[in-house]
Every structure is written in structure tokens, then in C-alpha cells.
Amino acid sequence: MPDRNIDRESLQHIARKLMEGEQFRSPGMFALKFIDAIVEADWRRPARAIATAEELDTLDWPCLVREITPADELEFYPQIWERAFQTDGWCRVGQMFDEEDCTPRLPVEVLPEPKETDRA
Structure with missing residues (x-):
């Protein structure tokens, strides 16, 4: 089972991966994609x-x-x-x-x- 506890560096990595090649029309669109990526990674607070x-x-x-x-x-x-x-x-x-x-x-x-x- 993968470690589901993600620290700040891991969250920044997810954000950078989302930004690669993506054009977001609004900060809200980025936020929604970012939340989806966190949920997909099955993140939980330590x-x-x-x-x-x-x-x-x-x-x-x-x-x-x-x-x-x-x-x-x-x-x-x-x-x-x-x-x-x-x-x-x-x-x-x-x-x-x-x-x-x-x-x-x-x-x-x-x-x-x-x-x-x-x-x-």
C-alpha cells in the first residue's frame, strides 16, 4: 500500500506536474484540477x-x-x-x-x- 501522507514538497510536485503544458483560464480551474489530483492520489492528512x-x-x-x-x-x-x-x-x-x-x-x-x- 502506498504512503498516503503527503507533505508540502509532494503537493508542490503535484502542482508543478499539473502546470506542465496546461493552460488554465482561471485560478479556480487550476484549483479544481489540483483538488482532483490530490483526491486521485488518495491523500490524507498525517x-x-x-x-x-x-x-x-x-x-x-x-x-x-x-x-x-x-x-x-x-x-x-x-x-x-x-x-x-x-x-x-x-x-x-x-x-x-x-x-x-x-x-x-x-x-x-x-x-x-x-x-x-x-x-x-
Whole structure:
């Protein structure tokens, strides 16, 4: 699967490729083609990384996070957690809330951002 996280340089590359040999009658026409190219590339905003318990506490329900496994650890299935409804804790996706196991191992990445309405 290709990396769908695109940085500024990649977006500039897409824009330059669009401009090659193209005559745009208006900035709006370029913008529409640019948006189409981004959607075609299946772009999405890079995931937000959370490194501290304080940052984790700012996330509201509903929210999903995935543990970021250190490069030197072999982890086939990184743990995914969801903010537990009506509690201050977290539970592993698909499991009941457990007071003994209610905090993801940091760092984590947010999947998707809360209140995110689109991919751009």
C-alpha cells in the first residue's frame, strides 16, 4: 500500500506536474484540477501524534488511537484503543472497559481526528 501522507514538497510536485503544458483560464480551474489530483492520489492528512498523558487527556469521545510501536520492537498488530464512553479511561477496541487496563502505551497516533469532517 502506498504512503498516503503527503507533505508540502509532494503537493508542490503535484502542482508543478499539473502546470506542465496546461493552460488554465482561471485560478479556480487550476484549483479544481489540483483538488482532483490530490483526491486521485488518495491523500490524507498525517496522523496526529500524542506523546504525553496530558495530550491524551485532551481527546474527547468518540476517539480512536493506535499505539506507535518503537522501530526496534516487533509488533504485528499495534493496539488500537477507543475513548471509553462516560469514563476517563480508554479500552481496547472490541473489549469491555477494564479499570486495570485503561491507558494506551504512549506514544499513540489519533485515528481519525475528533470532529474531522473531511480528509483535507
